[in-house]
Amino acid sequence: MKVKYKHNWWSFIGDMGMERKLLLVFLVIITLPLSVISVISFKSYTQSIQGNTVAYSEKLIDQMMDGVDDYIEDMKRISSMPAYVNDIKQNLIRSNRYYAQKKLTEGDTDRSSVAPGDFDLLLSIQRGIEGNISFINNIKRGTNSVYIFDAYGNGYYSAKDGGVRLDLDQSYKFWSQQVKDSSGEALLFGTQAYTTNLQSTRYAYTVVRKIVDGLWNPIGLIAVEANVSNLEFQVAELDEVTHGKSLIVDEAGKVIYDSDQKLLTMDISHTSLFRSAKGAAGSFYDTVSGKERLNIYSSSSKTNWKVIISIPVDELTRDVKLTRNATLAATMIIIVLALIISIILSFALTKPLTQMIQLMKKVQNGDLDVNFRVKRRDEIGLLGHQFNRMLARIRQLIQDIYRIEEQKKEAELHALQSQINPHFIYNTLESIRMTAEINDDVEAADMISILGKLLRYSTSDLSGHTTMKQELMYVCNYVELLGCRYPGRFVLQIDVPRELDDYSIIKLVFQPIIENAAYHGLDDSKEHMHLSISCEITEHKLLFHIRDDGCGMDRATLDKLNDNLKRETPPKKSINGGIGMKNVHQRVQLNYGAAYGIEVFSEPGEGTDVILSLPLPGTSKPETERSNLL
DSSP states (O other): OHHHHHHHHHHHHHTSOHHHHHHHHHHHHHHHHHHHHHHHHHHHHHHHHHHHHHHHHHHHHHHHHHHHHHHHHHHHHHHTGGGGOHHHHHHHHHHHHHHHHHHHHHOSOOTTOOOGGGHHHHHHHHHHHHHHHHHHHTTSTTEEEEEEEETTOOEEEEETTSOOBSOHHHHHHHHHHHSTTOSSOOEEEEEEEEEBTTSOEEEEEEEEEEEEOTTSOEEEEEEEEEETHHHHHHHHHHHHHHTSEEEEEOTTSBEEEETTSSSTTOBOTTSHHHHHOOSSEEEEEEEETTEEEEEEEEEOTTTOOEEEEEEEHHHHSTTHHHHHHHHHHHHHHHHHHHHHHHHHHHHHHHHHHHHHHHHHHHHHTTOOOOOOOOOOSSHHHHHHHHHHHHHHHHHHHHHHHHHHHHHHHHHHHHHHHTOOOHHHHHHHHHHHHHHHHHTTOHHHHHHHHHHHHHHHHHTSOTTSEEEHHHHHHHHHHHHHHHHHHSTTTEEEEEEOBGGGTTOEEESSSSHHHHHHHHHHSOOTTSSOEEEEEEEEEOSSEEEEEEEEOSOOOOHHHHHHHHHHHHSOOOOOBOGGGOBOHHHHHHHHHHHHOTTOEEEEEEETTTEEEEEEEEEOOSSOOOSOBOOEEO
16 A cells, blocks of 8 residues: 555656646745755865865955066066167276276275376266166166176176165175176065165165177176065055955065065065975965964966965955854845746746747648747746757758759850760861861961860860860960951960969860950950969968959949849849850859859959959969969
């Protein structure tokens, strides 16, 4: 009896309508997860806050370090400027030469003693160097001092705020010793404390580089110094967002900057904070004065400086309890709203689905004239819209197949209608040619020979392909035959790359355009008519320009011609029963696609330019070109 009850229960669920099944699924899917979320929200939210803080803080650190790195890179670029300023290098060489001579004559005496005759020279050197230093110092905001030394340690400097190191000699000895083995690259030195001539203590980090002449011989030293106050704004902004304290240290553990500015230049390599910050980036917890902190750190790949942010955990979890209570209340409201929405959606979804299933059954039976009524813009409406588009596309494709086949047959029929039995014509012309040769009429024999070649080529299967070389040879023969009829009137120039000789092309694409130009564009006021065929290779297709310098055509005639080419109407025969431009245009599109074909450009009295576009070949771009002149 119990088994039967269970079977009836599952049968009852299986026999439920789609609306009730969706409602039941919505109830289970919505209420169960929300109930679980309301229980574990406190812990998960706390963990999420800490995880997001770590990720967000790392991004902020990286952004701050990118700014610091860019600033230091600018300092390095500034330090390289003396290598490009000849005035600085020339004055440094003069200074070196002077002190070298002085050392030879006076030995290691006091350098501060200056002979009266040398004062003007030293003043000229000082003005030449310090004038350029002032210009360099104004390039970058925040760089407070730039020092340039010659090879004997004589310093030239300019400071924005007037604060200059009192320990220049010691600083020069230290810097020159550090860059002694360098090959001219810039070296970065961390924060150092120094006393200025204003009797104030300042902190700055420095970029130092050798100055070399054109032969890479060292002639001096440049030191670009930036006050740590440049870091104050960026660190303060970082602390404000994270509610923590920041510390910047170099790879040796020496403090570059800290939020309270109490640890500047101190060595903290022995502290647990520095030792725990292993690797390029990461986070860890520690306890200081009974308060737990979350420490997040990240390093710069350019300077190897490391930023450590210490955030009290209490700051992270301050609003978690309020959030927990708000989450519980929101969960209950969401469950009630979800139940209401589930009832509405279950009925809204199933009705149009049932209608679509019925329409699909009709399509399956071969009825393509059905249509789904789209009433809404939801997914069902989009599905119904796509269903209607699919049916319309199927119907259109069927019509296109019929139309294309009819057009293809029509085009080939018009081409074939312009042909005569090729064997009959060719044999007859051969008999006439032989008769002309017997009668010593060489000119007539040549004309008949050319005409025979044209007929043999043109009366073959137009649906077949030929090579570009053969097609252009056919054009040459045709123009040569025109020259027999109109002596000296036509000049043909072909400028097509030789790499396209074996390019596969359908027959009779150039000759109808040349024929149209010869018969419709001939200007009787001109002694010669110049015809040309040139090739332009673009990124997506080949563009063949068939130009003439005939009478051209006005705007109305040109627009009518281009509109006629675009219309999908059967082509008409050209003059004298030939294959017209419409036929060429449609045969190109039938063989290569709608993206290709003919477009005509013309100006009255300026001639006509017919652009024939064809697909690109599979070979590389040509390097040589053919230039034939008839």
